Amino acid sequence: MSLLELKNLHKSFDNTEILSGIDLSVNKGDVIAVLGPSGSGKTTLLRCLNFLEQSDEGTLEFEGKLYDLKKVKRKQISEYRKDTAFVFQNYNLFANKKALDNVTLGLSVARKISKKEAEKIGMEMLSKVGMAEYAEYYPIKLSGGQQQRVAIARALATNPSVIYFDEPTSALDPELIGEVLSVMKKLAEEGMTMVVVTHEINFAQNVSTKVVFMDEGKIIEQGKSEEFFANPKNERTREFLNRINKQHEV
Amino acid sequence: MSERILGILGEGFGKIMLASIEVTIPLTVLGFTFAMIIALVMAMVQYAKIPILSQISRIYIWLFRGTPLLVQLFLAYFGLPKIGITLDAFPCAVLVFSLNEGAYCAETMRAALEAVPSGQVEAGYCSGLNYIQIMFHIVLPQAFRTAFPPLSNSVIAMLKDTSLAAEITVADMFMSAQKIVGRTYEPLWLYSEVALVYLMFSTILTIIQRIMEKRLNAYNTKSIDTNLTKRRRFF
Ligand SMILES: Nc1ncnc2c1ncn2[C@@H]1O[C@H](COP(=O)(O)OP(=O)(O)O)[C@@H](O)[C@H]1O
Ligand SMILES: [Mg+2]
Numbered sequence: 236m237s238l239l240e241l242k243n244l245h246k247s248f249d250n251t252e253i254l255s256g257i258d259l260s261v262n263k264g265d266v267i268a269v270l271g272p273s274g275s276g277k278t279t280l281l282r283c284l285n286f287l288e289q290s291d292e293g294t295l296e297f298e299g300k301l302y303d304l305k306k307v308k309r310k311q312i313s314e315y316r317k318d319t320a321f322v323f324q325n326y327n328l329f330a331n332k333k334a335l336d337n338v339t340l341g342l343s344v345a346r347k348i349s350k351k352e353a354e355k356i357g358m359e360m361l362s363k364v365g366m367a368e369y370a371e372y373y374p375i376k377l378s379g380g381q382q383q384r385v386a387i388a389r390a391l392a393t394n395p396s397v398i399y400f401d402e403p404t405s406a407l408d409p410e411l412i413g414e415v416l417s418v419m420k421k422l423a424e425e426g427m428t429m430v431v432v433t434h435e436i437n438f439a440q441n442v443s444t445k446v447v448f449m450d451e452g453k454i455i456e457q458g459k460s461e462e463f464f465a466n467p468k469n470e471r472t473r474e475f476l477n478r479i480n481k482q483h484e485v
Numbered sequence: 486m487s488e489r490i491l492g493i494l495g496e497g498f499g500k501i502m503l504a505s506i507e508v509t510i511p512l513t514v515l516g517f518t519f520a521m522i523i524a525l526v527m528a529m530v531q532y533a534k535i536p537i538l539s540q541i542s543r544i545y546i547w548l549f550r551g552t553p554l555l556v557q558l559f560l561a562y563f564g565l566p567k568i569g570i571t572l573d574a575f576p577c578a579v580l581v582f583s584l585n586e587g588a589y590c591a592e593t594m595r596a597a598l599e600a601v602p603s604g605q606v607e608a609g610y611c612s613g614l615n616y617i618q619i620m621f622h623i624v625l626p627q628a629f630r631t632a633f634p635p636l637s638n639s640v641i642a643m644l645k646d647t648s649l650a651a652e653i654t655v656a657d658m659f660m661s662a663q664k665i666v667g668r669t670y671e672p673l674w675l676y677s678e679v680a681l682v683y684l685m686f687s688t689i690l691t692i693i694q695r696i697m698e699k700r701l702n703a704y705n706t707k708s709i710d711t712n713l714t715k716r717r718r719f720f
Contacts, residue, residue, distance in 0.1 A: 287607055313615065321611035327604035331626045331704050341612030344622060373704040386608075393613060 237296075238263045238396060238428055244293035244304065246276075246283055253279050255452040257293070261397065261430060266423045268439035268460070269432040271449035272475060277432040278324075280449070281399045284430070285321050286312045298396060317346070320390035324402045326382040328374040334385045335361065335370040341393045360388035364418045380411030384418055391422070398422075400431040416442075436479050440464050448472050493669050497662060497678050504661040505682065508575070512657065513644045516582030520643075521636075523587030528594035529620070542591065549588035555649050557581050562653040578650040586643050590636060597632035598624060630701050637694040641687050648683075658682060 239261040246254040253276045261267060269277050282288040283304070284295070290304035298318065302311060328337050335357050342353035361367045364384040374382055383403055390398050403419070404412040416438055423429065423442050433439060439446055439460065446463040448456045448471075456469040467473045527542040549557070562577045572580065601624045609619035651660035662679035666672045 285611060287610070313613065316611060317613045319611075321608070323604060323608065325604060327602070327608035329605055329608065329623050330602075331623065331630070340609075340622060341614065344618050345613035345615075375704055389608075389612065 236263045237261075238265075238298065240296040241284065242294045242296075244280070244283055244295075245291045246279055246288060247291055248279075253452050254283065254290075257452075257454055259447065259454065261428060263396075263428055264426045265428055265430075265445055266443045267430045267445045267447055268443035269430065269447045269449060270434075270436075270439060270475070275449045276452045277449055278401050281321070281401050281430065281432055285316065285319055285399055287321075317393065318396045320393060320395040320398045322383070322386050322390050322398060322400045322403050325406050326374070326379070326386045328382050328386055328389075330374055332373075333370065334366060334372050334374070334377070334388075337374070337385055338389045338392045341389065346393065356392055357388075360392045361385070363391065363421075364388045365414070378411060379407045380414045383407065383415045387415070387418055387422075391427075397428040397430065400429060400433070402432050402434065404433070404435060434479070436476075436483065448475065450475075490671065490674055493665065493671055494674060494678055497665050497675050498682075500661045500665065501658045501679055501682050504656060504658045505686070508650075508655060508657040509644070509647050509686075512575070512578055512582065512647045512650060512655070513640070515579045516586060516647070517640050517643055519579070519583035520586035520590050520639075523583060524590030524594050527587065527591035528598055531591075531595050532598040532624075533616075545584075546588045546591055549585050550592070554581070554585050554646060555652060557585055558649060558653050574650075574654045578647070578653060578655050582643065582647065582650075586639060590639055593632050593635045593639070594628065597628040600631050601627045630704075633698060633701060634694070637690065637697075641690050644686055644690065645683055 237260060239259070241257060241259040244254055244257040244259075245252065257280060259267075259280075269280070271277050279288060283290045283293075286307065293304040295302040295304055297315060300311075300315075302315065328334075329340065332340060335354065338357040338360050339350075339353040342348040342356060343350050348356075358367060358370065361370055364387050366381060366384050366388060369377060369381060369385070374385070377385065383406075387398075387403075400419070404415050407415065412435070416435060419429070419431070419438070420442050431438070431443065443460050446457060446460050447454055448463070448467075448469070450471050456463070456467065456472045463472075464476070467476055527545065530538040530542050558578065558581050561572065561581050562574060565572065605623055605627075606619055609623050614622070647657055648659035650657050651663065654660075658679055662675045666675050669675070
């Protein structure tokens with residue numbers, strides 16, 4: 236069942252076109268890995284998808300509602316954001332809030348859920364990412380992997396229909412990547428819909444259901460995970476995969 | 486020390502303390518409170534990049550930081566009556582100190598607001614919060630933490646600067662010392678005494694600052710930095 240239908244997204248920065256007509260469709264339960272070289276526009280795509288950037292053109296259909304991306308209203312944006320969540324490369328936890336308060340803020344403040352109920356949900360979500368015992372810690376006291384897991388709990392708390400991840404493990408020391416990826420794998424198995432920009436080829440291969448490959452602001456190839464890796468059709472896709480495989484062998 | 490000096494110092498202390506309770510402390514407290522209100526508005530207007538109001542705020546800061554406090558006091562007290570605006574000395578001093586201090590504190594607050602990582606604001610939006618909720622729960626608490634040490638310095642500086650109000654006939658601590666000097670010709674003793682009273686108030690403010698900073702440190706990275714600088718002082 237289609238959850239999200241993005242059509243003809245265009246985005247420029249300073250007269251340089253960064254995204255040149257992106258179409259993307261996301262079904263419920265999809266785990267979409269977005270791959271592509273640095274600078275190809277992956278972050279910009281996710282940011283446009285959550286209205287952190289204003290797009291120049293395009294439409295987005297989400298849960299049956301149609302959004303005209305270049306003239307979307309503030310009210311529509313906030314309605315849309317109540318059903319989506321975003322996980323940032325550098326976590327962006329609220330520095331003045333303890334882990335639990337990071338998770339509950341979107342519930343108690345934005346959605347006016349009682350403090351007690353919010354904390355119950357918050358603790359559930361922290362347990363889910365294995366961070367329950369750190370509920371009272373400030374972000375500064377947590378490792379990168381722990382912070383990112385709290386950020387994932389924060390994303391989960393509001394029960395979104397889709398979570399966007401922008402390179403969630405790229406800022407982490409190698410030994411901390413696994414703990415975050417395994418949380419994401421668990422979410423995928425539970426049927427959470429996710430769009431994940433990543434360089435973790437193993438995640439794309441083994442966890443994601445679909446792969447989208449971007450280059451120079453366009454999606455140049457996409458398909459089911461197995462097919463994409465078994466039989467990449469585009470020349471640039473093959474080059475990219477070769478390069479990544481070589482890096483892994485080193 | 487002669488008995489006469491002791492007598493003068495005793496009388497001086499009483500009068501200086503009385504002036505502090507009647508004038509210097511109220512002037513500092515009122516001036517700084519209004520200054521903070523002005524500063525918050527001016528800083529938030531700039532942080533939110535509200536057109537026109539932003540520019541007005543820049544001009545205000547430019548005027549009040551760019552001219553001497555004493556000149557501002559004279560202009561308001563002796564100058565304004567020429568265009569029909571006559572203020573009593575004390576309210577006039579409160580007004581000038583609020584506006585002058587407000588300009589400095591606005592800059593402090595603006596820098597502190599801008600120091601809050603924008604990623605946290607974006608995360609706030611993504612959590613479903615609106616602008617006001619983000620300001621209230623995320624940005625302002627962190628900005629206040631960052632601004633707290635420089636704002637504390639500002640209060641201490643302002644406390645001392647209130648002595649300038651004596652120049653526009655406000656009967657503050659300094660003026661009460663001056664009056665006794667005029668009568669007794671003991672400037673060394675009396676000005677030392679009033680200096681010590683200022684020092685005492687500054688010290689109290691510094692101690693309050695320390696205690697507050699410790700309490701505010703829970704989530705702050707800078708606490709780690711200060712520990713580092715404490716440990717390694719090779720030069
Ligand atoms: N805010 C911005 N202003 C100007 N250029 C930007 C901005 N954000 C991204 N870009 C440019 O857009 C291009 C794509 O960036 P990005 O979406 O971050 O790529 P990726 O995430 O695939 O590495 C880059 O060339 C980058 O310099
Ligand atoms: Mg990126």
